[in-house]
Amino acid sequence: MKKIKTAIIGAAGYTGGELLRLLLHHPACDLVYVHSNSQKGKKVTEVHPDLIGDTELVFTDKVKTEGIEAVFLGLPHGETKGFLENHTFSTDTVIIDLSTDFRDESNGFVYGLPEVNKHKIKSSTKIANPGCFATGIQLALIPAVAKGWVKDTVQISGITGSTGAGKKLADTSHFSYRTGNMSVYKLFTHQHLKEIKQTFGQLFAEFNQEILFVPYRGNFSRGIWITAYFPFEGDLDDARKVYKDFYHDAPFTHVSDQDIDMKQAVNTNKCILHLQKEKGQLVIYSAIDNLLKGASGQAVQNFNIAFGLEETAGLHLKSIAF
Amino acid sequence: MKKIKTAIIGAAGYTGGELLRLLLHHPACDLVYVHSNSQKGKKVTEVHPDLIGDTELVFTDKVKTEGIEAVFLGLPHGETKGFLENHTFSTDTVIIDLSTDFRDESNGFVYGLPEVNKHKIKSSTKIANPGCFATGIQLALIPAVAKGWVKDTVQISGITGSTGAGKKLADTSHFSYRTGNMSVYKLFTHQHLKEIKQTFGQLFAEFNQEILFVPYRGNFSRGIWITAYFPFEGDLDDARKVYKDFYHDAPFTHVSDQDIDMKQAVNTNKCILHLQKEKGQLVIYSAIDNLLKGASGQAVQNFNIAFGLEETAGLHLKSIAF
Amino acid sequence: MKKIKTAIIGAAGYTGGELLRLLLHHPACDLVYVHSNSQKGKKVTEVHPDLIGDTELVFTDKVKTEGIEAVFLGLPHGETKGFLENHTFSTDTVIIDLSTDFRDESNGFVYGLPEVNKHKIKSSTKIANPGCFATGIQLALIPAVAKGWVKDTVQISGITGSTGAGKKLADTSHFSYRTGNMSVYKLFTHQHLKEIKQTFGQLFAEFNQEILFVPYRGNFSRGIWITAYFPFEGDLDDARKVYKDFYHDAPFTHVSDQDIDMKQAVNTNKCILHLQKEKGQLVIYSAIDNLLKGASGQAVQNFNIAFGLEETAGLHLKSIAF
């Protein structure tokens, strides 16, 4: 198989590390270089020591554009735009941006949620990879929104692992604080609500319901759990069928008939859903790994789609399970 | 100080152990005997080894009623009624039941939530100690309910530590399952809703709003976190004032002006509250220790009230903090 | 590629689940059936729900031997012998046993530690897969033992995740007990010492040093950490070189020049080692995943070797990293 010449820009952080973990063993990827300003000159295995034995790559702070067929951008939010203005890739180069900068589909970017936009992604060279909470929440609600079922406020509680807040040290990611603890942040105002509403509006033009989302800091490093519900007059079995049909072709998004727990999805690119109906509400649970389906795994899924590869290439990941 | 002759029935479990930890050092308590059918003949320190150095008591399966001035009942739910039929305590004996059996205030029991019923508790000899989730949720909402502010459905997400499920082994309390995990149980149907609605109805006769409560299994051993909200047209500052006024005389229930986290309350008898207003909702966070303010600590608080002691006697507990 | 017809016996437990996770995506494996007495008739995804979307297999309690080219035995310790007496596989069938039963190389079994016995494994059809602690400890010490460096007692502390104790409920794997806790078990008498000493004796005939091994129950679900040391007069750089040379051809066992931590190896088949010299002692740290390099991953590695496949086939696993 001819391999795709690939670069990672900003590869020293958590999502950059996950990209490395995935791409180093991806059957169709030739990782040409990995870029980091902060870690230039260091071996990749110094920064991501779990990769020992997998690579001899060294971080560079040089951005080579020539001959690069795919580039993943793992820059801090707000820096991608400036980066792309200063570095001109070929118009054929597939650019997959993990920041929030182009999730509004500005500058020709497509919103990279394959369950909704697979066809657009396939024919695009600019893909804005969704946010982690945004992915977990959208996959929980999209089939219902598309059917026009959501006619009232949506109530959501979501819990994220500490890796969602990045590698940077912070009081709320100090182990002594976070272990055995719970707390809420950005009540009802999480920045991912913007991309969620954008998608819902594209799926169902008249969608304008309130979404009340309580984001929790979880006492674990990886994973996102979402509980979402809204008043629903329909039948649970029908709802399950609609969800299963909607995700019929989605290789990573699965509707379970049994109760689920978050770790089923951790360290995989899966989104696992379960539906209940109680007290007149349709309740949907959604579990993902925030760094995989919520970031780097979905980015590789988009890479696969954009290059016409098997959508699951390099993404048959073993769950942590326990 | 003349000490109160006290017994614990069913002292081998988690709440029984907490009662022991509290009562052994309580300044007005003379712990006459501790009862357990399963552990009879064993030293208390064999079953609760952290109590080494604190007691030489041995579990008995004999129930002595004579001369007992206070008895704590830590029997499994459903067994208290039968127990009291078979064992007749003096009509002066203060009975504090930690099970669900008399929380409906049947058989002359008073619902032992001091923030609401202090006067009734003071003059009662039969006290039904509230449930853990019930305590956290009620303290989050009572001032608002009493003011008639709750005119629509209340949305609640609550997360509990594993000790809430007791000492018994279960798949969902297996360490390999629960660590780093999240899941939901008893969606919208948790048994504590019954006592919550009873109290709300007593405080505000026409209260009949729906309460949609999502209970989570948390990845920690102790603590309960509650996020509750409902549409509210009033002003946040006014709401905070109402809450502070309502709990002015409550020595353990505090309204914080800053963001809170759950561990602030863990290993104490406190309930720590914080209020926000966002998107037209009044949001109340509530943090307690499920085994203390949610069970054994509140039981001792009720004991203090019933015997006219300082309400905080034996309950100046050091928080775990980290 | 012609695929190898494979069965798993006893596939409902932790190691059985890991085998399923690995073999379902193994490029050379055709999983013909999975056996479990306790779960017969249930879908694999009911018992291992993280496998949703990966398989439609159903557990059977029938043991088919005909046409099976490879069989993994995940039976409880002590039951393998009886099983093999009652079920006769073809003499060509590769049997990989994960129990302790044949680790003494009785009945024609080879001890399946590839770093030592790769050639024997390659030509064998009966492989006794090593224990988890045994793997972590042996890989920490083998190069030193083989060189005759170990002339005095070896001191070892080792910490294991809760999955090492299996799926069965137990007081010491109750979440409320284990979270945030530490304790020691089987002090100096862990059953894996037997296989460790056997290997050491094979590598260096006169080896008869005492091994004082303190096994800890760790507050995590996956992983083993080993710290081993003994008096050593040689030079650290030389020791590192000897270790690197020894493991030169081992695709999963790596000697790091930097400090290591356990999670670098978790959810991979790697063993990551690091050496220090201090106070006249050569100190070796070793990190593995107890369910992978310590059990099912090594079993698949042995399968690969026995069938002449690439040793890493199906084992390019993404570490959990965080």
Next chain:
Amino acid sequence: MKKIKTAIIGAAGYTGGELLRLLLHHPACDLVYVHSNSQKGKKVTEVHPDLIGDTELVFTDKVKTEGIEAVFLGLPHGETKGFLENHTFSTDTVIIDLSTDFRDESNGFVYGLPEVNKHKIKSSTKIANPGCFATGIQLALIPAVAKGWVKDTVQISGITGSTGAGKKLADTSHFSYRTGNMSVYKLFTHQHLKEIKQTFGQLFAEFNQEILFVPYRGNFSRGIWITAYFPFEGDLDDARKVYKDFYHDAPFTHVSDQDIDMKQAVNTNKCILHLQKEKGQLVIYSAIDNLLKGASGQAVQNFNIAFGLEETAGLHLKSIAF
């Protein structure tokens, strides 16, 4: 009871917070002021929010010496000496220093390990409070050292909670790194070995054995576990008796006849010990809370002794237990 006028210098960190938690409810303590340069002007409850309802104190950066009868120094290591040169307390003022600066008993300080030095502490006004690992290790070994039993190298593995490393943010206390992880630091060279050897030399003049101590970073916030052993020809029952006799008058140090686990001691001022004999070694386990018996709790114990109070005053702490 006349209360002792007390100050805390450097009260914004972890040990300062613990001192506050203890002293605010101490029956003989009048907390006159709490000092912090970094937090001056802030309410204590802003920095230690779990203390809500317990105090209205505000941090000051003014050091008042007049009329202060007891002062606890929680300054960074190395800063106490300079502080005491710049601020002159009355010669009657009891100074309890939690830093390492005077643990060598320079400048008239007494090493504040009550199990060894109670009489010296009672008549002293300058007390150097022991280190956390130092406390756990010394209490494990002192009776044996005093008896002259330790005639060979002592092997120790010790595991500490993250609070041992303080409030400061660091890579190794990032939640994403530390949760579910294990690692070793300061191999064989931990700074507490110095004070340990000093005490051992005082107890048994000819003590000069090597102590090989492997310190682990534990995956929990509070607690220290120590496993220590050395060759021992005596009898286990005799050893237990010697230990029990030695600690007969120590109100917090207990020798258990059963297996122990670390959480038995967490959130208490206890040190819980257990002895085993195996393979010719006497093995002692020791469990403490690093912030209590390992720091602030022991400081209050020293305060009690120095002022002739009940040694346990203010220290009947409820264990976390789970």
